[in-house]
Amino acid sequence: MTDHRTEPALRDVHAFIAGLPKAELHVHHVGSASPRIVSELAARHPDSKVPSDPEALADYFTFTDFAHFIDVYLSVVDLIRTPEDVRLLTYEVARELARQQVRYAELTITPFSSTRRGIDARAFMDAIEDARKAAEAEFGTVLRWCFDIPGEAGLEAAEETVRLATDDRLRPEGLVSFGLGGPEIGVPRPQFKPYFDRAVAAGLHSVPHAGETTGPQTVWDALVDLHAERIGHGTSSAQDPRLLAHLAERRIALEVCPTSNIATRAVRTLDEHPIKTFVDAGVLVTVNSDDPPMFGTDLNNEYAVAARLLGLDERGVADLAKNAVEASFLDLGGKARISAEIDAYTKAWLAP
Numbered sequence: 001m002t003d004h005r006t007e008p009a010l011r012d013v014h015a016f017i018a019g020l021p022k023a024e025l026h027v028h029h030v031g032s033a034s035p036r037i038v039s040e041l042a043a044r045h046p047d048s049k050v051p052s053d054p055e056a057l058a059d060y061f062t063f064t065d066f067a068h069f070i071d072v073y074l075s076v077v078d079l080i081r082t083p084e085d086v087r088l089l090t091y092e093v094a095r096e097l098a099r100q101q102v103r104y105a106e107l108t109i110t111p112f113s114s115t116r117r118g119i120d121a122r123a124f125m126d127a128i129e130d131a132r133k134a135a136e137a138e139f140g141t142v143l144r145w146c147f148d149i150p151g152e153a154g155l156e157a158a159e160e161t162v163r164l165a166t167d168d169r170l171r172p173e174g175l176v177s178f179g180l181g182g183p184e185i186g187v188p189r190p191q192f193k194p195y196f197d198r199a200v201a202a203g204l205h206s207v208p209h210a211g212e213t214t215g216p217q218t219v220w221d222a223l224v225d226l227h228a229e230r231i232g233h234g235t236s237s238a239q240d241p242r243l244l245a246h247l248a249e250r251r252i253a254l255e256v257c258p259t260s261n262i263a264t265r266a267v268r269t270l271d272e273h274p275i276k277t278f279v280d281a282g283v284l285v286t287v288n289s290d291d292p293p294m295f296g297t298d299l300n301n302e303y304a305v306a307a308r309l310l311g312l313d314e315r316g317v318a319d320l321a322k323n324a325v326e327a328s329f330l331d332l333g334g335k336a337r338i339s340a341e342i343d344a345y346t347k348a349w350l351a352p
């Protein structure tokens with residue numbers, strides 16, 4: 001990506017980012033619960049170990065490593081107990097996305113975690129669909145779903161997730177893709193091939209997490225065995241030049257989430273983050289927020305971090321936003337509309 005900065009371009013990139021129309025491709029449903037929602041749910045369910053005081057939450061959301069992050073994540077999952085909790089969470093996530101000028105988001109949802117905790121599958125689907133439609137009507141933000149397998153929960157979770165994603169009586173209208181999340185260490189990707197085969201045969205796109213906490217072979221496995229069309233994180237791809245060339249040549253996007261990688265200690269410091277290696281190798285890089293309140297970030301901040309790491313001005317940031325539109329599973333008309341909006345916004349911003 002070129003640096004389009006020209007003298008005397010002393011404009012405020014942060015303010016530009018705040019108003020820029022954007023697409024978010026990698027953000028988790030439960031991981032997007034704001035401190036206000038978490039506190040409200042924790043107060044409702046006092047048997048939970050999640051603090052109900054928003055101030056105490058910041059400490060609670062400080063992670064020693066990836067395994068600790070997943071433990072904390074699951075304690076928040078335990079707060080989502082009724083279809084009304086699911087609807088409230090989904091609707092509030094959309095409100096927050098709209099506040100950041102997100103026009104389109106693919107939200108990763110783990111339905112297995114809810115059905116195994118006793119929420120009826122039909123009621124779960126109705127809750128997310130009801131929130132999706134209300135959010136589009138009221139905020140103008142279009143939501144789509146990625147149902148992911150929580151890999152560490154094993155093949156039972158994989159079977160249930162693919163069933164929920166492909167059963168015509170349950171499959172929600174907003175579902176576009178199939179994913180795989182949770183820890184990677186000790187959870188080899190190839191075992192999930194039959195489930196991804198079924199999801200892809202049913203018309204879903206494949207977007208597994210890979211290379212977040214393990215090496216580049218996991219990304220190869222995701223590409224070869226799971227038919228990955230985009231990769232969640234893909235951080236360790238930077239260690240394998242042949243893999244980078246493959247991703248670049250096939251326009252397989254990486255869903256990069258810089259602050260997440262620091263918060264879970266997958267990468268030591270932001271300055272060591274390989275995002276620039278990806279861009280220099282010609283890989284289609286998208287910027288995303290993952291679990292924003294848990295990582296003390298939001299999508300606008302992730303764009304600001306990426307702008308700093310890549311040395312981008314406003315036009316460079318707009319190009320990043322257009323990468324996300326290109327890599328999304330929107331139809332061509334929808335992609336053209338958001339791209340045109342990004343162009344118009346950028347032109348107006350840079351006009352003398």
Ligand SMILES: O=C(O)c1cccc(C(=O)CC[C@H]2O[C@@H](n3cnc4c(=O)[nH]cnc43)[C@H](O)[C@@H]2O)c1
Nearest residue numbers: 028031110113148149150152153181182183209291
């Ligand atoms: O729900 C359960 O009962 C359950 C049992 C065993 C294991 C799990 C999980 O591993 C759930 C993990 C859950 O974490 C989500 N997530 C959020 N952010 C990330 C991330 O950065 N990298 C990987 N996974 C992430 C993901 O959606 C999983 O479903 C659950």
Ligand SMILES: [Zn+2]
Nearest residue numbers: 028209232290
């Ligand atoms: Zn993720």
